[in-house]
Amino acid sequence: MTESTWQLLLDSLWPLLDGAIRGTIPLALASFAIGLVLALGLALMRLSKRPWLSGIARGYISIVRGTPLLVQLFVIFYGLPSIGVVIDPWPSAVVAFSLNVGGYAAEVIRAAILSVPKGQWEAAYMVGMSHRRALGRIILPQAARVSVPPLSNTFISLVKDTSLASLILVTELFRQAQEIAAFSQEFMLLYLEAALVYWVICLALSSAQGLLEKRLDRYVAH
Amino acid sequence: MSPTDLSPADRAPGTPDAALLTVRGLRKSFGANRVLDSIDLTVDRGRVLALIGPSGSGKTTILRCLNGLELADGGTIDVAGELALDFAQAPPKKQLTALRDRSAMVFQHYNLFPHKTVLENVIEGPVGVQKRPRAEAVAEALALLGRVGLSDKKDSYPFELSGGQQQRVGIVRALALKPQLLLFDEPTSALDPELVGDVLRLIKELALEGWTMVIVTHELEFAREVAHEVAFVDGGVIVERGDPKELLRNPQNERTKQFLHRLLFPF
Numbered sequence: 001m002t003e004s005t006w007q008l009l010l011d012s013l014w015p016l017l018d019g020a021i022r023g024t025i026p027l028a029l030a031s032f033a034i035g036l037v038l039a040l041g042l043a044l045m046r047l048s049k050r051p052w053l054s055g056i057a058r059g060y061i062s063i064v065r066g067t068p069l070l071v072q073l074f075v076i077f078y079g080l081p082s083i084g085v086v087i088d089p090w091p092s093a094v095v096a097f098s099l100n101v102g103g104y105a106a107e108v109i110r111a112a113i114l115s116v117p118k119g120q121w122e123a124a125y126m127v128g129m130s131h132r133r134a135l136g137r138i139i140l141p142q143a144a145r146v147s148v149p150p151l152s153n154t155f156i157s158l159v160k161d162t163s164l165a166s167l168i169l170v171t172e173l174f175r176q177a178q179e180i181a182a183f184s185q186e187f188m189l190l191y192l193e194a195a196l197v198y199w200v201i202c203l204a205l206s207s208a209q210g211l212l213e214k215r216l217d218r219y220v221a222h
Numbered sequence: 223m224s225p226t227d228l229s230p231a232d233r234a235p236g237t238p239d240a241a242l243l244t245v246r247g248l249r250k251s252f253g254a255n256r257v258l259d260s261i262d263l264t265v266d267r268g269r270v271l272a273l274i275g276p277s278g279s280g281k282t283t284i285l286r287c288l289n290g291l292e293l294a295d296g297g298t299i300d301v302a303g304e305l306a307l308d309f310a311q312a313p314p315k316k317q318l319t320a321l322r323d324r325s326a327m328v329f330q331h332y333n334l335f336p337h338k339t340v341l342e343n344v345i346e347g348p349v350g351v352q353k354r355p356r357a358e359a360v361a362e363a364l365a366l367l368g369r370v371g372l373s374d375k376k377d378s379y380p381f382e383l384s385g386g387q388q389q390r391v392g393i394v395r396a397l398a399l400k401p402q403l404l405l406f407d408e409p410t411s412a413l414d415p416e417l418v419g420d421v422l423r424l425i426k427e428l429a430l431e432g433w434t435m436v437i438v439t440h441e442l443e444f445a446r447e448v449a450h451e452v453a454f455v456d457g458g459v460i461v462e463r464g465d466p467k468e469l470l471r472n473p474q475n476e477r478t479k480q481f482l483h484r485l486l487f488p489f
Contacts (some may be wrong), residue, residue, distance in 0.1 A: 122291050123333035127347030127399060128322055137350065141337050217336050219379040 023172025035101025042106035064103025077168040093165040112143035144214040152209040242267040248297035259458040266434040272449035280458040290318040326396035332388040334380040341376040380390040386417030406437040
Protein backbone atom coordinates (compact mmCIF):
# COMPACT_ATOMS: atom_id res chain seq x y z
CA MET A 1 0.00 0.00 0.00
CA THR A 2 1.33 3.37 -0.90
CA GLU A 3 1.47 6.26 1.46
CA SER A 4 -1.42 7.98 -0.29
CA THR A 5 -3.63 4.92 0.20
CA TRP A 6 -2.93 5.03 3.93
CA GLN A 7 -3.68 8.69 3.91
CA LEU A 8 -7.01 8.11 2.17
CA LEU A 9 -7.86 5.37 4.66
CA LEU A 10 -7.24 7.72 7.56
CA ASP A 11 -8.92 10.69 5.93
CA SER A 12 -12.05 8.73 5.10
CA LEU A 13 -12.34 7.09 8.51
CA TRP A 14 -13.88 10.12 10.18
CA PRO A 15 -16.55 10.70 7.52
CA LEU A 16 -17.50 7.02 7.75
CA LEU A 17 -17.67 7.10 11.55
CA ASP A 18 -19.62 10.32 11.33
CA GLY A 19 -22.06 8.57 8.99
CA ALA A 20 -22.36 5.75 11.52
CA ILE A 21 -22.84 8.05 14.50
CA ARG A 22 -25.30 10.41 12.86
CA GLY A 23 -26.93 8.04 10.40
CA THR A 24 -26.63 4.29 10.86
CA ILE A 25 -26.77 4.05 14.67
CA PRO A 26 -29.63 6.49 15.42
CA LEU A 27 -31.56 5.13 12.45
CA ALA A 28 -31.22 1.59 13.75
CA LEU A 29 -32.02 2.54 17.35
CA ALA A 30 -35.10 4.60 16.50
CA SER A 31 -36.44 1.99 14.08
CA PHE A 32 -35.83 -0.84 16.52
CA ALA A 33 -37.54 0.95 19.41
CA ILE A 34 -40.61 1.83 17.36
CA GLY A 35 -40.56 -1.58 15.71
CA LEU A 36 -40.57 -3.38 19.07
CA VAL A 37 -43.62 -1.48 20.30
CA LEU A 38 -45.37 -2.31 17.04
CA ALA A 39 -44.25 -5.93 17.33
CA LEU A 40 -45.63 -6.31 20.85
CA GLY A 41 -48.99 -4.99 19.67
CA LEU A 42 -48.98 -7.30 16.65
CA ALA A 43 -47.96 -10.30 18.77
CA LEU A 44 -50.83 -9.67 21.20
CA MET A 45 -53.25 -9.23 18.28
CA ARG A 46 -52.00 -12.46 16.78
CA LEU A 47 -52.66 -14.25 20.10
CA SER A 48 -56.10 -12.70 20.46
CA LYS A 49 -59.14 -14.98 20.42
CA ARG A 50 -60.92 -12.52 18.13
CA PRO A 51 -60.41 -13.82 14.61
CA TRP A 52 -60.49 -10.39 12.95
CA LEU A 53 -57.74 -9.06 15.23
CA SER A 54 -55.42 -11.98 14.71
CA GLY A 55 -56.33 -11.92 11.00
CA ILE A 56 -55.15 -8.32 10.62
CA ALA A 57 -51.88 -9.09 12.38
CA ARG A 58 -51.39 -12.25 10.36
CA GLY A 59 -51.93 -10.35 7.10
CA TYR A 60 -49.57 -7.58 8.09
CA ILE A 61 -46.81 -9.97 9.07
CA SER A 62 -47.26 -11.92 5.85
CA ILE A 63 -46.88 -8.79 3.71
CA VAL A 64 -43.84 -7.48 5.59
CA ARG A 65 -42.05 -10.80 5.49
CA GLY A 66 -43.10 -11.58 1.95
CA THR A 67 -41.80 -8.44 0.25
CA PRO A 68 -38.23 -7.10 -0.05
CA LEU A 69 -37.21 -4.38 2.37
CA LEU A 70 -35.80 -2.37 -0.51
CA VAL A 71 -39.18 -2.43 -2.22
CA GLN A 72 -40.90 -1.31 0.99
CA LEU A 73 -38.41 1.54 1.27
CA PHE A 74 -38.99 2.64 -2.32
CA VAL A 75 -42.77 2.46 -1.98
CA ILE A 76 -42.61 4.83 0.97
CA PHE A 77 -40.05 7.27 -0.40
CA TYR A 78 -40.60 7.21 -4.16
CA GLY A 79 -44.11 5.77 -4.36
CA LEU A 80 -46.11 7.73 -1.79
CA PRO A 81 -45.38 11.17 -3.33
CA SER A 82 -47.45 10.12 -6.36
CA ILE A 83 -50.51 10.01 -4.09
CA GLY A 84 -49.52 13.26 -2.48
CA VAL A 85 -47.68 11.93 0.57
CA VAL A 86 -44.17 13.31 0.64
CA ILE A 87 -41.89 12.20 3.46
CA ASP A 88 -38.26 13.26 3.92
CA PRO A 89 -35.50 10.66 3.54
CA TRP A 90 -34.78 10.19 7.24
CA PRO A 91 -38.40 9.74 8.42
CA SER A 92 -39.09 7.57 5.36
CA ALA A 93 -36.27 5.27 6.38
CA VAL A 94 -37.46 5.15 10.02
CA VAL A 95 -41.00 4.33 8.90
CA ALA A 96 -39.88 1.58 6.54
CA PHE A 97 -37.45 -0.03 8.98
CA SER A 98 -39.88 0.19 11.91
CA LEU A 99 -42.68 -1.44 9.93
CA ASN A 100 -40.26 -4.14 8.84
CA VAL A 101 -38.89 -4.85 12.32
CA GLY A 102 -42.46 -4.87 13.63
CA GLY A 103 -43.37 -7.74 11.33
CA TYR A 104 -40.35 -9.87 12.11
CA ALA A 105 -40.15 -9.21 15.84
CA ALA A 106 -43.90 -9.86 16.25
CA GLU A 107 -43.36 -13.54 15.51
CA VAL A 108 -40.41 -13.69 17.92
CA ILE A 109 -42.43 -12.11 20.72
CA ARG A 110 -45.47 -14.26 20.03
CA ALA A 111 -43.35 -17.42 20.25
CA ALA A 112 -41.69 -16.16 23.44
CA ILE A 113 -45.06 -15.49 25.08
CA LEU A 114 -46.24 -18.97 24.10
CA SER A 115 -43.07 -20.49 25.55
CA VAL A 116 -44.02 -19.39 29.09
CA PRO A 117 -45.69 -22.37 30.79
CA LYS A 118 -49.48 -22.22 31.21
CA GLY A 119 -49.03 -22.68 34.94
CA GLN A 120 -47.58 -19.17 35.16
CA TRP A 121 -50.83 -17.69 33.85
CA GLU A 122 -52.77 -19.83 36.30
CA ALA A 123 -50.64 -18.83 39.28
CA ALA A 124 -51.02 -15.18 38.28
CA TYR A 125 -54.81 -15.51 38.06
CA MET A 126 -54.79 -17.43 41.34
CA VAL A 127 -53.18 -14.53 43.22
CA GLY A 128 -55.93 -12.35 41.77
CA MET A 129 -54.32 -10.72 38.75
CA SER A 130 -56.26 -9.58 35.72
CA HIS A 131 -55.21 -10.78 32.28
CA ARG A 132 -53.41 -7.53 31.59
CA ARG A 133 -51.56 -7.52 34.88
CA ALA A 134 -50.55 -11.17 34.52
CA LEU A 135 -49.18 -10.38 31.09
CA GLY A 136 -47.20 -7.36 32.25
CA ARG A 137 -45.81 -8.64 35.53
CA ILE A 138 -45.49 -12.38 35.05
CA ILE A 139 -45.55 -13.41 31.40
CA LEU A 140 -43.69 -10.68 29.51
CA PRO A 141 -40.68 -10.54 31.86
CA GLN A 142 -40.20 -14.26 31.31
CA ALA A 143 -40.83 -13.96 27.58
CA ALA A 144 -38.24 -11.17 27.40
CA ARG A 145 -35.51 -13.51 28.55
CA VAL A 146 -36.36 -16.04 25.87
CA SER A 147 -36.58 -13.45 23.12
CA VAL A 148 -33.24 -11.71 23.66
CA PRO A 149 -31.18 -13.94 21.33
CA PRO A 150 -33.62 -13.85 18.38
CA LEU A 151 -34.32 -10.12 18.86
CA SER A 152 -30.59 -9.45 18.91
CA ASN A 153 -30.44 -11.16 15.55
CA THR A 154 -33.19 -8.89 14.29
CA PHE A 155 -31.35 -5.83 15.58
CA ILE A 156 -28.01 -6.81 14.04
CA SER A 157 -29.72 -7.46 10.71
CA LEU A 158 -31.37 -4.07 10.99
CA VAL A 159 -28.05 -2.29 11.57
CA LYS A 160 -26.76 -3.73 8.31
CA ASP A 161 -30.04 -3.18 6.46
CA THR A 162 -29.84 0.55 7.19
CA SER A 163 -27.26 0.67 4.40
CA LEU A 164 -30.26 0.43 2.05
CA ALA A 165 -31.25 3.91 3.22
CA SER A 166 -28.34 5.20 1.13
CA LEU A 167 -30.60 4.53 -1.86
CA ILE A 168 -33.17 7.05 -0.63
CA LEU A 169 -30.57 9.72 -0.02
CA VAL A 170 -30.08 9.28 3.73
CA THR A 171 -26.58 10.27 4.80
CA GLU A 172 -25.28 7.28 6.65
CA LEU A 173 -22.19 5.12 6.77
CA PHE A 174 -22.51 3.43 3.41
CA ARG A 175 -23.53 6.55 1.52
CA GLN A 176 -20.44 8.32 2.86
CA ALA A 177 -18.30 5.42 1.63
CA GLN A 178 -19.95 5.53 -1.80
CA GLU A 179 -19.33 9.24 -2.17
CA ILE A 180 -15.68 9.09 -1.18
CA ALA A 181 -15.17 6.04 -3.40
CA ALA A 182 -16.68 7.76 -6.40
CA PHE A 183 -14.51 10.78 -5.81
CA SER A 184 -11.25 8.91 -5.17
CA GLN A 185 -11.93 5.89 -7.40
CA GLU A 186 -10.64 3.68 -4.54
CA PHE A 187 -13.67 1.36 -4.49
CA MET A 188 -12.05 -1.67 -2.89
CA LEU A 189 -10.50 0.32 -0.11
CA LEU A 190 -13.61 2.32 0.80
CA TYR A 191 -16.06 -0.57 0.67
CA LEU A 192 -13.78 -2.78 2.75
CA GLU A 193 -13.39 0.05 5.21
CA ALA A 194 -17.17 0.46 5.40
CA ALA A 195 -17.54 -3.29 5.93
CA LEU A 196 -15.04 -3.10 8.77
CA VAL A 197 -16.98 -0.33 10.53
CA TYR A 198 -20.23 -2.32 10.25
CA TRP A 199 -18.45 -5.34 11.65
CA VAL A 200 -17.11 -3.44 14.65
CA ILE A 201 -20.58 -2.08 15.43
CA CYS A 202 -22.02 -5.57 15.25
CA LEU A 203 -19.25 -6.96 17.47
CA ALA A 204 -20.17 -4.38 20.09
CA LEU A 205 -23.83 -5.36 19.79
CA SER A 206 -22.99 -9.05 20.20
CA SER A 207 -21.16 -8.40 23.43
CA ALA A 208 -24.02 -6.21 24.66
CA GLN A 209 -26.32 -9.13 23.91
CA GLY A 210 -24.09 -11.39 26.00
CA LEU A 211 -24.27 -9.04 28.96
CA LEU A 212 -28.03 -8.68 28.70
CA GLU A 213 -28.52 -12.44 28.52
CA LYS A 214 -26.35 -12.94 31.56
CA ARG A 215 -28.36 -10.40 33.50
CA LEU A 216 -31.70 -11.92 32.53
CA ASP A 217 -30.41 -15.43 33.27
CA ARG A 218 -29.82 -14.73 36.93
CA TYR A 219 -32.99 -16.49 37.96
CA VAL A 220 -32.48 -19.60 35.86
CA ALA A 221 -30.70 -22.77 36.89
CA HIS A 222 -27.51 -23.45 34.94
CA MET B 223 -54.31 -10.87 64.30
CA SER B 224 -50.59 -11.04 64.92
CA PRO B 225 -48.49 -11.59 61.84
CA THR B 226 -47.19 -14.94 63.09
CA ASP B 227 -50.68 -16.27 63.54
CA LEU B 228 -51.33 -18.69 60.74
CA SER B 229 -54.95 -19.28 61.53
CA PRO B 230 -57.64 -18.11 59.13
CA ALA B 231 -58.71 -14.53 59.63
CA ASP B 232 -62.45 -15.00 59.61
CA ARG B 233 -62.71 -17.87 62.02
CA ALA B 234 -63.70 -16.34 65.29
CA PRO B 235 -63.58 -18.75 68.23
CA GLY B 236 -66.89 -20.36 68.87
CA THR B 237 -68.24 -19.91 65.35
CA PRO B 238 -70.59 -22.83 64.82
CA ASP B 239 -69.57 -25.09 61.96
CA ALA B 240 -71.55 -23.79 59.02
CA ALA B 241 -71.10 -24.61 55.37
CA LEU B 242 -68.32 -22.49 53.87
CA LEU B 243 -68.53 -24.09 50.47
CA THR B 244 -71.60 -25.57 48.83
CA VAL B 245 -71.41 -26.97 45.33
CA ARG B 246 -74.50 -28.25 43.55
CA GLY B 247 -74.76 -30.01 40.21
CA LEU B 248 -71.40 -28.82 38.90
CA ARG B 249 -70.87 -29.85 35.28
CA LYS B 250 -67.93 -29.39 32.93
CA SER B 251 -67.14 -30.76 29.49
CA PHE B 252 -64.13 -30.29 27.26
CA GLY B 253 -65.63 -30.65 23.81
CA ALA B 254 -67.48 -33.95 23.77
CA ASN B 255 -65.61 -35.19 26.81
CA ARG B 256 -67.72 -34.84 29.94
CA VAL B 257 -65.25 -34.35 32.79
CA LEU B 258 -67.62 -33.43 35.61
CA ASP B 259 -71.14 -34.76 35.78
CA SER B 260 -73.23 -33.13 38.46
CA ILE B 261 -70.84 -32.79 41.39
CA ASP B 262 -72.38 -32.00 44.78
CA LEU B 263 -70.25 -31.24 47.78
CA THR B 264 -70.29 -29.29 51.00
CA VAL B 265 -67.36 -28.26 53.16
CA ASP B 266 -68.04 -26.81 56.59
CA ARG B 267 -65.94 -24.01 58.00
CA GLY B 268 -62.69 -25.36 59.42
CA ARG B 269 -63.11 -28.78 57.84
CA VAL B 270 -60.90 -30.65 55.40
CA LEU B 271 -62.24 -32.53 52.40
CA ALA B 272 -59.92 -34.91 50.57
CA LEU B 273 -60.70 -35.86 46.98
CA ILE B 274 -59.25 -39.17 45.87
CA GLY B 275 -59.66 -41.10 42.67
CA PRO B 276 -57.88 -42.33 39.56
CA SER B 277 -56.14 -39.85 37.28
CA GLY B 278 -58.49 -38.33 34.76
CA SER B 279 -61.41 -38.82 37.13
CA GLY B 280 -62.13 -35.07 37.32
CA LYS B 281 -60.90 -34.28 40.83
CA THR B 282 -58.40 -31.65 39.68
CA THR B 283 -61.07 -30.09 37.47
CA ILE B 284 -63.29 -29.71 40.54
CA LEU B 285 -60.54 -27.67 42.23
CA ARG B 286 -59.93 -25.60 39.13
CA CYS B 287 -63.62 -24.75 38.91
CA LEU B 288 -63.57 -23.68 42.57
CA ASN B 289 -60.74 -21.22 41.80
CA GLY B 290 -62.31 -20.02 38.57
CA LEU B 291 -59.43 -21.38 36.48
CA GLU B 292 -62.04 -23.41 34.63
CA LEU B 293 -65.48 -22.11 33.89
CA ALA B 294 -68.07 -24.74 34.80
CA ASP B 295 -70.85 -25.37 32.26
CA GLY B 296 -73.57 -25.68 34.83
CA GLY B 297 -74.35 -25.94 38.53
CA THR B 298 -73.83 -23.56 41.42
CA ILE B 299 -71.03 -22.63 43.81
CA ASP B 300 -71.87 -20.87 47.04
CA VAL B 301 -69.21 -19.50 49.39
CA ALA B 302 -70.13 -18.70 52.99
CA GLY B 303 -73.67 -17.83 51.94
CA GLU B 304 -72.27 -14.53 50.72
CA LEU B 305 -71.25 -15.30 47.18
CA ALA B 306 -73.46 -17.38 44.91
CA LEU B 307 -72.43 -18.28 41.38
CA ASP B 308 -74.80 -19.94 38.96
CA PHE B 309 -73.10 -21.39 35.91
CA ALA B 310 -76.31 -21.90 33.94
CA GLN B 311 -75.09 -18.80 32.14
CA ALA B 312 -71.48 -17.64 32.26
CA PRO B 313 -71.34 -15.60 35.48
CA PRO B 314 -70.17 -11.97 35.32
CA LYS B 315 -66.45 -11.43 35.53
CA LYS B 316 -66.86 -9.63 38.85
CA GLN B 317 -68.27 -12.79 40.44
CA LEU B 318 -65.45 -14.94 39.12
CA THR B 319 -62.93 -12.49 40.54
CA ALA B 320 -64.76 -12.60 43.87
CA LEU B 321 -64.63 -16.41 43.80
CA ARG B 322 -60.89 -16.27 43.20
CA ASP B 323 -60.45 -13.77 46.02
CA ARG B 324 -62.00 -16.14 48.50
CA SER B 325 -59.89 -19.15 47.61
CA ALA B 326 -56.21 -19.77 47.04
CA MET B 327 -54.62 -22.70 45.32
CA VAL B 328 -51.45 -24.70 45.81
CA PHE B 329 -50.35 -26.30 42.55
CA GLN B 330 -48.89 -29.72 41.88
CA HIS B 331 -45.90 -28.15 40.11
CA TYR B 332 -45.70 -25.19 42.53
CA ASN B 333 -45.91 -22.63 39.68
CA LEU B 334 -43.80 -20.11 41.56
CA PHE B 335 -42.83 -17.03 39.56
CA PRO B 336 -39.25 -17.89 38.53
CA HIS B 337 -38.17 -14.30 37.93
CA LYS B 338 -39.15 -13.17 41.40
CA THR B 339 -37.50 -13.92 44.71
CA VAL B 340 -39.26 -15.97 47.37
CA LEU B 341 -40.40 -12.83 49.20
CA GLU B 342 -41.58 -11.18 45.97
CA ASN B 343 -43.53 -14.32 45.11
CA VAL B 344 -45.35 -14.14 48.43
CA ILE B 345 -46.20 -10.41 48.39
CA GLU B 346 -47.13 -10.21 44.71
CA GLY B 347 -50.80 -10.85 45.51
CA PRO B 348 -51.13 -8.91 48.78
CA VAL B 349 -49.27 -5.80 47.58
CA GLY B 350 -49.73 -5.88 43.81
CA VAL B 351 -53.35 -6.99 43.66
CA GLN B 352 -54.92 -6.51 47.08
CA LYS B 353 -53.16 -3.14 47.49
CA ARG B 354 -52.27 -3.74 51.10
CA PRO B 355 -49.48 -1.60 52.60
CA ARG B 356 -46.14 -3.00 51.54
CA ALA B 357 -44.50 -2.90 54.97
CA GLU B 358 -47.38 -4.80 56.52
CA ALA B 359 -47.44 -7.40 53.74
CA VAL B 360 -43.67 -7.91 53.98
CA ALA B 361 -43.83 -8.35 57.74
CA GLU B 362 -46.58 -10.95 57.37
CA ALA B 363 -44.75 -12.71 54.54
CA LEU B 364 -41.56 -12.92 56.60
CA ALA B 365 -43.49 -14.27 59.57
CA LEU B 366 -45.10 -16.93 57.38
CA LEU B 367 -41.75 -17.85 55.82
CA GLY B 368 -40.34 -18.12 59.33
CA ARG B 369 -43.12 -20.49 60.28
CA VAL B 370 -42.20 -22.84 57.45
CA GLY B 371 -38.46 -22.55 58.14
CA LEU B 372 -37.55 -20.53 55.05
CA SER B 373 -36.62 -17.14 56.51
CA ASP B 374 -33.10 -17.42 55.16
CA LYS B 375 -34.42 -18.09 51.64
CA LYS B 376 -36.43 -14.91 51.27
CA ASP B 377 -34.05 -13.42 48.70
CA SER B 378 -33.46 -16.68 46.81
CA TYR B 379 -34.95 -17.40 43.43
CA PRO B 380 -37.18 -20.47 43.12
CA PHE B 381 -34.59 -22.41 41.09
CA GLU B 382 -32.25 -22.27 44.09
CA LEU B 383 -34.73 -24.19 46.26
CA SER B 384 -35.51 -27.89 46.54
CA GLY B 385 -38.93 -29.09 45.43
CA GLY B 386 -40.10 -29.32 49.04
CA GLN B 387 -38.97 -25.79 49.76
CA GLN B 388 -40.65 -24.50 46.60
CA GLN B 389 -43.91 -26.14 47.59
CA ARG B 390 -43.73 -24.59 51.06
CA VAL B 391 -43.29 -21.21 49.39
CA GLY B 392 -46.30 -22.10 47.24
CA ILE B 393 -48.30 -22.72 50.41
CA VAL B 394 -47.09 -19.48 52.00
CA ARG B 395 -48.02 -17.59 48.83
CA ALA B 396 -51.55 -19.01 49.12
CA LEU B 397 -51.81 -18.20 52.85
CA ALA B 398 -50.61 -14.63 52.31
CA LEU B 399 -53.71 -13.98 50.20
CA LYS B 400 -55.80 -14.55 53.36
CA PRO B 401 -58.32 -16.76 51.59
CA GLN B 402 -61.32 -18.38 53.22
CA LEU B 403 -60.69 -21.62 51.39
CA LEU B 404 -57.41 -23.38 50.58
CA LEU B 405 -57.24 -25.66 47.56
CA PHE B 406 -54.43 -28.19 47.19
CA ASP B 407 -53.91 -29.92 43.85
CA GLU B 408 -51.80 -33.02 44.49
CA PRO B 409 -49.36 -30.90 46.50
CA THR B 410 -46.79 -33.67 46.94
CA SER B 411 -47.07 -35.58 43.66
CA ALA B 412 -44.09 -33.83 42.04
CA LEU B 413 -41.84 -34.18 45.08
CA ASP B 414 -39.06 -36.65 45.72
CA PRO B 415 -40.27 -39.17 48.31
CA GLU B 416 -37.97 -37.90 51.05
CA LEU B 417 -39.32 -34.36 50.70
CA VAL B 418 -43.00 -35.29 50.93
CA GLY B 419 -43.06 -35.41 54.72
CA ASP B 420 -42.25 -31.74 55.34
CA VAL B 421 -45.02 -30.54 53.06
CA LEU B 422 -47.62 -32.95 54.44
CA ARG B 423 -46.69 -31.96 57.99
CA LEU B 424 -47.24 -28.31 57.13
CA ILE B 425 -50.64 -29.00 55.57
CA LYS B 426 -51.59 -31.01 58.65
CA GLU B 427 -50.63 -28.06 60.86
CA LEU B 428 -52.87 -25.81 58.81
CA ALA B 429 -55.73 -28.25 59.15
CA LEU B 430 -55.29 -28.30 62.92
CA GLU B 431 -55.30 -24.51 62.98
CA GLY B 432 -58.75 -24.49 61.48
CA TRP B 433 -58.25 -23.70 57.80
CA THR B 434 -60.97 -24.88 55.47
CA MET B 435 -59.37 -26.99 52.77
CA VAL B 436 -60.07 -29.14 49.76
CA ILE B 437 -57.15 -31.45 48.96
CA VAL B 438 -56.72 -33.60 45.90
CA THR B 439 -54.28 -36.29 46.95
CA HIS B 440 -52.98 -39.78 46.37
CA GLU B 441 -51.58 -39.97 49.89
CA LEU B 442 -54.22 -42.18 51.50
CA GLU B 443 -52.54 -42.30 54.90
CA PHE B 444 -52.44 -38.53 54.91
CA ALA B 445 -56.10 -38.28 53.90
CA ARG B 446 -57.02 -40.70 56.65
CA GLU B 447 -55.19 -38.68 59.26
CA VAL B 448 -55.98 -35.11 58.22
CA ALA B 449 -59.27 -35.06 56.36
CA HIS B 450 -62.65 -34.88 58.03
CA GLU B 451 -64.25 -36.33 54.95
CA VAL B 452 -63.05 -38.23 51.91
CA ALA B 453 -64.80 -38.28 48.57
CA PHE B 454 -63.93 -40.84 45.91
CA VAL B 455 -64.25 -39.34 42.43
CA ASP B 456 -64.45 -41.48 39.31
CA GLY B 457 -65.73 -40.74 35.83
CA GLY B 458 -66.67 -37.19 36.78
CA VAL B 459 -68.99 -38.13 39.62
CA ILE B 460 -68.56 -38.52 43.37
CA VAL B 461 -69.00 -42.24 43.70
CA GLU B 462 -68.72 -42.50 47.45
CA ARG B 463 -68.01 -40.22 50.36
CA GLY B 464 -67.69 -40.51 54.07
CA ASP B 465 -65.54 -40.59 57.15
CA PRO B 466 -61.95 -41.23 56.00
CA LYS B 467 -61.21 -44.05 58.41
CA GLU B 468 -64.45 -45.76 57.55
CA LEU B 469 -64.32 -45.24 53.79
CA LEU B 470 -60.69 -46.22 53.38
CA ARG B 471 -61.04 -49.33 55.52
CA ASN B 472 -64.40 -50.45 54.39
CA PRO B 473 -65.43 -49.00 51.03
CA GLN B 474 -68.97 -49.82 49.94
CA ASN B 475 -68.76 -49.11 46.23
CA GLU B 476 -67.18 -51.62 43.88
CA ARG B 477 -65.15 -48.96 42.00
CA THR B 478 -63.82 -47.54 45.26
CA LYS B 479 -62.78 -51.02 46.35
CA GLN B 480 -60.91 -51.61 43.10
CA PHE B 481 -59.17 -48.24 43.26
CA LEU B 482 -58.03 -48.70 46.86
CA HIS B 483 -56.92 -52.21 46.13
CA ARG B 484 -54.79 -51.03 43.21
CA LEU B 485 -53.15 -48.38 45.40
CA LEU B 486 -52.42 -50.87 48.18
CA PHE B 487 -51.16 -53.61 45.86
CA PRO B 488 -49.68 -51.84 42.83
CA PHE B 489 -48.04 -54.97 41.42
